[in-house]
Amino acid sequence: MLPKLEKLHFYTIAEAKANLSKVIGIVNNDDYDVIITKNGLPSVALLSYEKYVKIQKFLDSVYELYLMDAGTDVANTDLKDILDSTEED
Structure with a gap:
């Protein structure tokens, strides 16, 4: 679910x-997330370290x-690989 x-x-x-x-103050003190856009499109999300x-x-x-x-078929699969594969779907 998106914020x-x-x-x-x-x-x-x-x-x-x-x-x-x-x-940074908005993110840390006001509990907001920040979306930084590039050419009008969302590019980066900035959120608190917590x-x-x-x-x-x-x-x-x-x-x-x-x-x-x-099971064991995916035991050697890295989480990053799984997350990367979901972007292609």
């Missing part, structure tokens, strides 16, 4: 560079469940 639009702030690359301290760690822990636990369910 609600009211919890997102959008900045162009130039705006984010010019206001980096402000952008949220990043939570997402990584969640992905690790889901990956472990995936391995248990899929």
Whole structure:
């Protein structure tokens, strides 16, 4: 599920560079995520380190469940490879 639009702030690359301290403050202090756009399209998501760690822990636990369910055929598959393959779908 994507975050609600009211919890997102959008900045162009130039705006984010010019206001980096402000952008970091918005992410850390105001609990917003920031989307940085390039040529009008979303390019990068900036989120707090705390949220990043939570997402990584969640992905690790889901990956472990995936391995248990899929069996030994995918035991040597890296999580990055799985995430990369979902982008192609």
